[in-house]
Amino acid sequence: MAKVVVVTSGKGGVGKTTSTAALGAALAQIGQNVVVVDFDVGLRNLDLVMGAERRVVYDLINVTQGVAKLPQALIRDKRLDRLALLPASQTRDKDALTEDGVLSVITSLRKMFDWVICDSPAGIERGATLAMRFADEAIIVTNPEVSSVRDSDRIIGLLDAKTVRAERGERVGKHLLITRYDQPRAARGEMLSIEDVLDILSTPLLGIVPESEEVLRASNLGSPITINNPSSGAARAYCDAARRLMGEDIEMTVPTDKQGFLGKLFGRRAA
C-alpha cells in the first residue's frame, strides 16, 4: 500500500524542496518506487533542484484539469529509474488547484508508486493545506531557529485539524526533520539544541541534517544530494532518515562532511 507523505514547514527557506528531492532519491536508491510532487503552483522549484527543468511539458494542473494524462506529465529521473517527478504549474496561480483534482491525482499515484512525496509550498494558505490534505504522514522541516520552530508548531496544529485523516479521527504520522543544524554552535549554546526543539514541538525525530556546503553545491548542479555526493554528511543524514521512514531502527547521529567520521552520537532513537 502506497504512503502519501507531505513535506511541510510553514516557514519558507528551511529546506522543504531540498529535503523532498533528497528523501525521494534516497528511497529510490534503496529500491522503492517514488514520485515527488511539487505543490508550489506558480513558484515551482522541485524540477530545478532535481535537474529536470528542461524536460517539463505538462504539470499537476494540466492533469487535474484533464488537459494531460498522468503518465504524460510524469518525468522519469535519468539517474534513478524508480524516481519520478510531477511538476507544478509555473504560469497558473494556486487557486487553479481544487481538492477534487488533487484527490484524483493522489489516488492514481497511490496505485503506481510506493511513496508519493508532496512538496508543500510555504505558508498556511490553500496550496499548503491541499498538499497536506490527503497525507498519511508528514515530515515537518525545521531549522533550529525561533521563527521556524514557531511556524512548525502552527503547521503541526493544522495537520491535526485540516487533514482528511484528522477529520476521520485517525492520526497523521508526524516526523520532525531538523535541517541546517550546526553542532558546534549548539554545543556553545548559540543555537537551539536538538533537545530544545524536541521538547518544544514534542514530535518524534526523523533526522538531523547538518549545515553543509554540499547542499548548495547539489542544488547548483540540479542533483539531489544523496545522488550528487552520497558520502557527505547531509546525504548520509537523508539516507538514514529514508531508512527510518521505512521503519528501520537506526541510531540518531549528526553526520559530518568529514569522511569516515560518524559524528557525535546522540543516544536518542527515532520514534
Next chain:
Amino acid sequence: MNLFSLFKRRGSAPVARDRLQILLAYERTTRGSPDLLVVLREEILAAVGRHVEIDPDRVTVQMSRGEKMSTLEVDIEIPNAVRPTPNVSRRKRVPSPAHRPA
C-alpha cells in the same frame, strides 16, 4: 560592557527556548478562537461608550504576557465635556511671538 562581561557572555539559545515556550503555550490555547485582544477591545469600548462619548482611535489596548501572569492595559481617552464654543469674532487676537518685531 567591560572586559569581564566578554568572558562571561552566555549563549543566546536558552533565551530562545524560554521565549518560544511562553509564546507557544499561549498560541496553542488560543488556536482557532477569535483574537482575545480584539474581543476585549470591542466589548470594553461598547461598555464605556454607553456612558461617555469616546473616540475609538484614541483607545489603546496592550497585553503583556508573562510566564505566570499577564497584564491587560486599557487606555481610553475621554474628552472633557464640550464647553460652549466661544465667539471667535469678539476675541482679541494676540500676535504670536514669531510675528513680534525683534
